[in-house]
Amino acid sequence: MKSFSNLVKNELIKIFAQTAYKVFIIIMVVLFMFVPLLSKGLTALVNGLSGFFDIEDDIAYYEEMVDDYNDGLERDYYEITLKTLEFFQSNGLDYESWQYSTMYGDYLYFCLSEHIYKCLRDGTVTLEEAKESLFDSCLDDNVTELDYGSAYELLSTERKEYESLIIDSEIADYYEKIYNDLLETKKAYDSYLLDLKANKLFNEEYKYEIFSYERALESYDDTLEILKFIKDNSIDYNSWKYHSWAVAQSMVLEMLSYNGPVSLQEFSTNSIYYEEYDDYEDYIEQWETTLNDEREAVMVLKYSVLNNIPTQSVQESSSKATYNSTLISNIELIMYFAVVLAGLIVANEFSSGSARLLFIRPHSRNKILLSKYVSILIVVFVLNILNAFISFGFTVMINGIGDIFAPNLVVSDGIVKESSAFLVSLGTIVLTNMRLLLAVSLAFMMSALCKKGALGIIVGILFDVFLSLIYSSIMLVSDLAFLKFTPIPYYMMEIFVSSKVEYVISQAYMNNVIMLSNTSQYQIASQLNVWAGLANFAFWFVICLLAIFVPFKKQEIKN
Amino acid sequence: MDGMIVANENSKKENPVLSINNLCKSFGSRRILDNISFDVEKGEILGLLGPNGSGKTTTIKLALGLLKIDAGNVTICGYDVKNDFEKAIRNVGAIVENPEMYKNLTGRQNLMQYYRMYDDINLETLEWAIKSVGLSNRIDEKISKYSLGMRQRLGIAQALLHSPKLLILDEPTNGLDPEGIKQFRDFLIYLAHEKGISVLISSHLLAELDSLCDRVAVINSGRIVGIQTMEQIRHFGEEKASYKLIVDNSEITSSVFEEKGIEYQIIAENTFKVSVDEDVAETIMTMLFERGVRVKAFAPIEKTLEDAFIQMVTESGGSKI
Structure with a gap:
């Protein structure tokens, strides 16, 4: 054992004596730091771009549009939009204000509707002209020619009320209003559910609808509880807690819209269904799974807000997400270094001629070869440790501690539980290193067998690039079908640490926010088995090692 | 064989x-x-x-x-x-072709590489090997700075360090x-x-x-x-001793050799090479004296390694160096 550790020590000394490797490691450490900086830079750029479209720019744009039209409904439309923006601006409410975010759309709608019904009432515009104009979306099919006046009066009153709400109300008032509105709506749904249950006694067809409403209304209670917490604690608008509520609320609305699955007859005749699902039972099962997943997501959001543990997907910039994605990016860098190392560590002995002195020592060739392999693993291990600390340091520097130590939330047996963030990061590191090990083994194999360093490096890097390209292309496929029986989907093992709840939340959140999430990764992981992935890697790893050590023992050292 | x-x-x-x-x-x-x-x-x-x-x-x-x-x-x-x-x-300690080592390491670090591959040796032997090849003063320099001769010496040191x-x-x-x-x-x-x-x-x-x-x-x-x-x-290939003979009359000397049936080679003017037994050599000297030939030199010729090598290779049917 001592002699083997001496062999490993020899290899490490040789590695760290090489100036090129030292330079490479320094560059890599700089890149370790650069990745979070780059990430932060991109975020700043995106924010900068969104900031570019501020209220002044929009006002200037609509002023130009108004100038382009001398008269007609188009001019009216742009003029009203311009006045609406000016109204918010004159009251000091820019795009960042909660009033603008929550009430601009509705207020503009009232203004536009009020105007078009006034025109219709006055007879300055015909219904046909209104329908062909930009005002079309403001027209209600139920309003007839006789109602134009009353519709105008009603809209005018509502517009004025909304106007005073925008100017005078505090966020607490807003929370209070939406809370009370939602409470009222909830009562209506409760009553509807009771009716459904009563009908169930007579009609089996309602069972899916009842199931859907039960899930939705349980979640509705949770969202109300979140909202109450936000309301009572005057939580800032646009904070992660507010977003948690907004996401939960959007999920509840989606669940309520489900009502029930399509009938067997519709399933059998509509290709949208029968091509995607194995059979009707499979469809029902997945429908129920989706509902339950959303129910669990709302439970997690509630737990998250009440216990002050943010989920990653509702934050503009999650330190934990940044840390884990930085870890993965940097492991790619480590892989390139390790592949170069593996490609050269044996081949260099032959190209320089030092192999002739190395292999005439009282150690078997495979023992010497193994010491080289182990030394690469040690370097990779050390670089991973370095990566973990540097990534942590720079994530904290850029994003702050944030949620970096916050536990991950999972639902188990119907209860929300906290799982260690450290274990998730460790799992990310270990699983990401799986493909690194395989790429390194391939490069090492080519280096040992062909004695060509460049060949080893090219094979190692091509392996990674080629598989990542294939993997990226299968991300476009929602159903892995037969691919799940091949090693390809297991290429990125880190997908197995992706969270189902985060996936469901991010799906709901994506309606409003552009984000780079692990959405597709979870979709792939959910179809795969982590043990199958580990077995797959173990298989190829063993094949690789056999291909290295068995022939090398018999090789001749001619150079 | x-x-x-x-x-x-x-x-x-x-x-x-x-x-x-x-x-x-x-x-x-x-x-x-x-x-x-x-x-x-x-x-x-x-x-x-x-x-x-x-x-x-x-x-x-x-x-x-x-x-x-x-x-x-x-x-x-x-x-x-x-x-x-x-x-x-x-x-075994060995040098095969040129003793190529690790250019980024010093002479001592290179020797330590091999030293660590043996369990039962001590640093004294390593120091002795360094001293023996005369590298004590330069052993802590990187071998990329070594001359070819110094690398060769270091190669010998690595072959000796484990006794x-x-x-x-x-x-x-x-x-x-x-x-x-x-x-x-x-x-x-x-x-x-x-x-x-x-x-x-x-x-x-x-x-x-x-x-x-x-x-x-x-x-x-x-x-x-x-x-x-x-x-x-x-003395490979010599059944009889070879002599170099220098005389003042090559014609009479040649006739004596022919008379006695002795093979000879004229290797220079008045200079012969003959392969004869010692007693025959004495007879020849007597005959030359009696016929008035003055013998200036008579000495045995020693074979060089090169001669023997070329003869061996030639006799084995192979090429020469």
Whole structure:
């Protein structure tokens, strides 16, 4: 054992004596730091771009549009939009204000509707002209020619009320209003559910609808509880807690819209269904799974807000997400270094001629070869440790501690539980290193067998690039079908640490926010088995090692 | 041993340090070594001499386990290189071709690389090896700054640092200056004759082996064509002693040789080379005196290693150097 550790020590000394490797490691450490900086830079750029479209720019744009039209409904439309923006601006409410975010759309709608019904009432515009104009979306099919006046009066009153709400109300008032509105709506749904249950006694067809409403209304209670917490604690608008509520609320609305699955007859005749699902039972099962997943997501959001543990997907910039994605990016860098190392560590002995002195020592060739392999693993291990600390340091520097130590939330047996963030990061590191090990083994194999360093490096890097390209292309496929029986989907093992709840939340959140999430990764992981992935890697790893050590023992050292 | 000329079977002793028996090696269809056999005894310096491409380095690489043995065997201190590699190779220090080491490391760091590969040696031996090759002052410099001669010395140091019983040196004096070669030669003789280390040394420098080796194995076209002591080599192929004769009358002298039926060569004006027994030589001298020929010089001619080598190679049907 001592002699083997001496062999490993020899290899490490040789590695760290090489100036090129030292330079490479320094560059890599700089890149370790650069990745979070780059990430932060991109975020700043995106924010900068969104900031570019501020209220002044929009006002200037609509002023130009108004100038382009001398008269007609188009001019009216742009003029009203311009006045609406000016109204918010004159009251000091820019795009960042909660009033603008929550009430601009509705207020503009009232203004536009009020105007078009006034025109219709006055007879300055015909219904046909209104329908062909930009005002079309403001027209209600139920309003007839006789109602134009009353519709105008009603809209005018509502517009004025909304106007005073925008100017005078505090966020607490807003929370209070939406809370009370939602409470009222909830009562209506409760009553509807009771009716459904009563009908169930007579009609089996309602069972899916009842199931859907039960899930939705349980979640509705949770969202109300979140909202109450936000309301009572005057939580800032646009904070992660507010977003948690907004996401939960959007999920509840989606669940309520489900009502029930399509009938067997519709399933059998509509290709949208029968091509995607194995059979009707499979469809029902997945429908129920989706509902339950959303129910669990709302439970997690509630737990998250009440216990002050943010989920990653509702934050503009999650330190934990940044840390884990930085870890993965940097492991790619480590892989390139390790592949170069593996490609050269044996081949260099032959190209320089030092192999002739190395292999005439009282150690078997495979023992010497193994010491080289182990030394690469040690370097990779050390670089991973370095990566973990540097990534942590720079994530904290850029994003702050944030949620970096916050536990991950999972639902188990119907209860929300906290799982260690450290274990998730460790799992990310270990699983990401799986493909690194395989790429390194391939490069090492080519280096040992062909004695060509460049060949080893090219094979190692091509392996990674080629598989990542294939993997990226299968991300476009929602159903892995037969691919799940091949090693390809297991290429990125880190997908197995992706969270189902985060996936469901991010799906709901994506309606409003552009984000780079692990959405597709979870979709792939959910179809795969982590043990199958580990077995797959173990298989190829063993094949690789056999291909290295068995022939090398018999090789001749001619150079 | 097909094609081998064994001058003195009695010179073999018990338990040779290196024993090569019927060694064969081919690369593809090309036969490189054909039934090579020889031993190196304790404290003996055996030269392996042969023209380029004759199989010297291949023999050494097979002995060191760097190449796979097709047939035959190599034992070092009784251990078979093929089956008991680690025990066999523990007893060997070697230089194969140029001793290439790690240029980013210092001389000492390079030696430490090899030092750490042995369990039962101490740093004193390493220091002794450094001192012995005269590198004490430069040992902590990176070897990228070393001259070829210094690298060669370092190569010798790495071969010695674990106190081997056998040194296998393939063209070890490449890059050494004349003084270095002399020091090296004296050092090898000291190691062999005083320390009892056996040495197998290959070289294309005939003069180097001439004054160094106890025995020389001549290899040509993958075959050993002769293993001789230096004394035997010098007289190889001589059934009678050769003499150089300088006279003042070549015509009368030629007639005397022809009369006595003696073969002769005129190697210069009035200068002859003859191979005769000692009593015949005396008769010739008497006859020349009686016929008035003045003999200016009459001396035996000693054969050089080169002469013997060329004769051996020529007789074996191979090419010359």
